Amino acid sequence: MEVLARIPQLLVYGLVSGSILSLGGIGVSLTYSILGFSNFAHGDVMALGAYLALALLPLMSAAGISNHPLGSLSFGLDFVAALVLATMGTCAVGLVLDRVLFRRLRGAGRITLMIATVGVALGLRNVLQFFWGPQPRYYSAKIQLAAVIPGLGIRIKPDQVFIVSTAVGLAVLLHLFLRYTKIGKAMRATADNASLARISGINTERVIAWTWIIGSALAAVAGVLIGIENKFVTPELGWQMLLPIFAAVILGGFGNPYGAVVGGMAVGVSEEVSTAFISAAYKPAVAFVILILMLLARPTGLLGRRS
Amino acid sequence: MSLLSVRGVESGYGDMQVLYGIDLDVEAGQIITIIGPNGAGKSTLMKTVFGLLKPTKGRIEFEGREITGLSADRIVRRGLAYVPQVENIFPSLTVCENLEMGVFIGDRVPLGRLDQIYELFPSLVTRKRMRVGKMSGGERQMVAMGRALMLDPRLLMLDEPSAALAPNFTATIFERIVAINKAGTAILIVEQNAKESLRISHRGCVFAAGLKCFEDSGPAILANKDIGRLYLGGE
Amino acid sequence: MEQLIGVVNYLVFFAISAGIYAVLSLGLNLQWGVTGLFNIGVAGFYAIGAYTSALVCGLPPSAWDGRMVGGFELPFALGLLAAMLVSGALALAIGIPTLRLRADYLGIATIGIAETVRLVLKNEAWLTNGVWGLQQIPSPLYSVIHRHAAAYISAHPGLPEWQRLLISRAYNWFYLILVGAVLIAVYFILKRLIRSPWGRVLRAIREDEDAAAMSGKNVFAFKLQSLALGAMIMGIAGALYAHSVRFISPASFEPLYGTFIVWVMLMVGGTGNNKGAMLGAVVVWGIWAATDFVAGYLPWSAPQVAALRIIAIGLLLEGVIVWRPKGILPEGRANHRAP
Numbered sequence: 001m002e003v004l005a006r007i008p009q010l011l012v013y014g015l016v017s018g019s020i021l022s023l024g025g026i027g028v029s030l031t032y033s034i035l036g037f038s039n040f041a042h043g044d045v046m047a048l049g050a051y052l053a054l055a056l057l058p059l060m061s062a063a064g065i066s067n068h069p070l071g072s073l074s075f076g077l078d079f080v081a082a083l084v085l086a087t088m089g090t091c092a093v094g095l096v097l098d099r100v101l102f103r104r105l106r107g108a109g110r111i112t113l114m115i116a117t118v119g120v121a122l123g124l125r126n127v128l129q130f131f132w133g134p135q136p137r138y139y140s141a142k143i144q145l146a147a148v149i150p151g152l153g154i155r156i157k158p159d160q161v162f163i164v165s166t167a168v169g170l171a172v173l174l175h176l177f178l179r180y181t182k183i184g185k186a187m188r189a190t191a192d193n194a195s196l197a198r199i200s201g202i203n204t205e206r207v208i209a210w211t212w213i214i215g216s217a218l219a220a221v222a223g224v225l226i227g228i229e230n231k232f233v234t235p236e237l238g239w240q241m242l243l244p245i246f247a248a249v250i251l252g253g254f255g256n257p258y259g260a261v262v263g264g265m266a267v268g269v270s271e272e273v274s275t276a277f278i279s280a281a282y283k284p285a286v287a288f289v290i291l292i293l294m295l296l297a298r299p300t301g302l303l304g305r306r307s
Numbered sequence: 308m309s310l311l312s313v314r315g316v317e318s319g320y321g322d323m324q325v326l327y328g329i330d331l332d333v334e335a336g337q338i339i340t341i342i343g344p345n346g347a348g349k350s351t352l353m354k355t356v357f358g359l360l361k362p363t364k365g366r367i368e369f370e371g372r373e374i375t376g377l378s379a380d381r382i383v384r385r386g387l388a389y390v391p392q393v394e395n396i397f398p399s400l401t402v403c404e405n406l407e408m409g410v411f412i413g414d415r416v417p418l419g420r421l422d423q424i425y426e427l428f429p430s431l432v433t434r435k436r437m438r439v440g441k442m443s444g445g446e447r448q449m450v451a452m453g454r455a456l457m458l459d460p461r462l463l464m465l466d467e468p469s470a471a472l473a474p475n476f477t478a479t480i481f482e483r484i485v486a487i488n489k490a491g492t493a494i495l496i497v498e499q500n501a502k503e504s505l506r507i508s509h510r511g512c513v514f515a516a517g518l519k520c521f522e523d524s525g526p527a528i529l530a531n532k533d534i535g536r537l538y539l540g541g542e
Numbered sequence: 543m544e545q546l547i548g549v550v551n552y553l554v555f556f557a558i559s560a561g562i563y564a565v566l567s568l569g570l571n572l573q574w575g576v577t578g579l580f581n582i583g584v585a586g587f588y589a590i591g592a593y594t595s596a597l598v599c600g601l602p603p604s605a606w607d608g609r610m611v612g613g614f615e616l617p618f619a620l621g622l623l624a625a626m627l628v629s630g631a632l633a634l635a636i637g638i639p640t641l642r643l644r645a646d647y648l649g650i651a652t653i654g655i656a657e658t659v660r661l662v663l664k665n666e667a668w669l670t671n672g673v674w675g676l677q678q679i680p681s682p683l684y685s686v687i688h689r690h691a692a693a694y695i696s697a698h699p700g701l702p703e704w705q706r707l708l709i710s711r712a713y714n715w716f717y718l719i720l721v722g723a724v725l726i727a728v729y730f731i732l733k734r735l736i737r738s739p740w741g742r743v744l745r746a747i748r749e750d751e752d753a754a755a756m757s758g759k760n761v762f763a764f765k766l767q768s769l770a771l772g773a774m775i776m777g778i779a780g781a782l783y784a785h786s787v788r789f790i791s792p793a794s795f796e797p798l799y800g801t802f803i804v805w806v807m808l809m810v811g812g813t814g815n816n817k818g819a820m821l822g823a824v825v826v827w828g829i830w831a832a833t834d835f836v837a838g839y840l841p842w843s844a845p846q847v848a849a850l851r852i853i854a855i856g857l858l859l860e861g862v863i864v865w866r867p868k869g870i871l872p873e874g875r876a877n878h879r880a881p
Contacts, residue, residue: 040582105864114580119802119863120856123852123856123860127853129845130846185408186411188400199383242653292640295640295647
């Protein structure tokens, strides 16, 4: 059974792409639970982060930060610096979007807001295309050697370990933030009951600002991780990620950031394992099928609305 | 000067007008109960005072300063607190976290305050880290009131505090309300369970069809046979 | 004079496109404007209609085609009918699992269906010829009209240049009339349907679904009918498109052209209003064409200019949402009353 023999390796690939989907999904769930609408521009915010990092990279080396590869990773400190700055830039864009557009639509219907996010998605994507063109932009021309895990016969690259650990690390950080900081608790409170939050004196505008900051930051990092994994980015990246991310979010439970992690891993693994049986071009369709099945069987998701 | 003074307030939801001109005073340290049939505007008045609804006419003053039309989070800073009838706690947060939300606008939780709240509601002490969504109705009501009391408000507004509570719990709640009042907080209550509430109140008002149609001291209303027949389900 | 005719010929071409988009907008208006169904997968139904009609009416696979089926060379009317039926069937397939759910879920599901349709169109070359698309889609009465026009021109050698330019484009005039006729037919049929008791239930569902359910209506069935009928109209538009451009490929149905621009048209023109839907199509298509003209004068490269044009439409959408969410022509009073 040659096909079955490939599955452990595909599981590993699935964990890697699942980590990225989880990061993206957490942002979507967070935005939904606090702001009350699905943000269809989230994928394009991820792409924005990826492109910003790419653009800032040469500036980092020029600033004297070394590009010597860190350990066995394919990138150096300059890339990490670019990632950090790109994340900050993306957060700024998120805040501006809220201030300029979404704040004016606070009372608007959920569907109107979603249409607005579709407009933002297209706008962002084309801004990227305007500055960087429709052709793929390469993160790295180098091929990285995969390490083989003995005994299991699975290959994994150091970069992929980085991806999974970054995603896990950020998820843990977010958990701690939501659990133990004042604003994190306020965010959870607002997600539970926005009106009561206001009655209690919580500054919901500040909570919303933090939601955009965290959501954009996670999106930016996820975008950069995609660049590391696929080696290139295109402006279409965002829209392509939308379907699997939403499948992950629905699978885990809409509005539940912890569910997004579970869902992200599940969708990632399913997509990769599916390539053993059907053409890789249909990976998004796999996500779509998961989505539909979930909506039919259990619309509240595996973990339900709240953790 | 009254603690809370409501003059000629008209309010409603969008096109639907509910209050047609309400005058009401709450004196410091008093307990006042508003009773009346459904739709009379009792809850609407509370929401209007607390800034959740904007009045179309009228003036509301608290401690002599105008608060008409201010948003809820500004009103909390003035020393008022409000416990809605339903959805009045954060279900996925623990008891402790719910109470902390009550002092969000402060820098940190005032040291003694949490202890005072736990003194008031001792059964919450063992449940500090429990998710409020998993608790019984009565305990949830205590958390809701505790949250509202964290900032030591001068006026506490309660919307049907005994609604959906088991009868034995109702007595506890009203007893707690008296204790809160003894500590110096004025309390404005809207209630269906009118008898229990009037028993502990200094004054009572009867609302009907968006107007205040009767007002007297708590004991007097209880003793009033007509009011009793119309609104209290007979004596 | 020749330049004037050049402009006129361009306007005919413009009007054909605007007319096709107007049909699409009417379909979306039925689903979203009247019934409140959040369909972001317009491109899927549009594409399916186009491909169905092309496969039904087109030529059989040639030696160097990737595909192996299709091309029955049937008349245009049958192609149109097939497009309607297949689009409608697709809507039923997607509607049955999702219409009981909330708006966002329907939205995501429709994005999914449009993406899946596109994937199938790109990858199943045996059916669709993949990315190389379908060529030589026959236009109805093309050879007849072309022959007559050519015969007329050669019979009148002394014809003024401007008349020659006009008549050589005679087919476009015919197609414009065809599109116009279809548009008017769809408009009037929709008008009757929306004014009927059936239509009133749809509007009630949009206004307050729970109230409509409590008055005993099978909300799910009505939503399904609205989705399917709207999809059929979009399929018709797809067929009209395929036969006018005579070549289609998956790239023609990017989410931008198929879905987003139709939403902008409906929102600009007036959600819930059929005349608004058509007006929005003309206005937004006009803005789009205008940006094409302006683009010629801008110093940037072609992909950059293309991106700017889309950003412009995006800004238009956001502007409408913030400042005039009801659109140019608000929903008429007759449309407001629930039963």
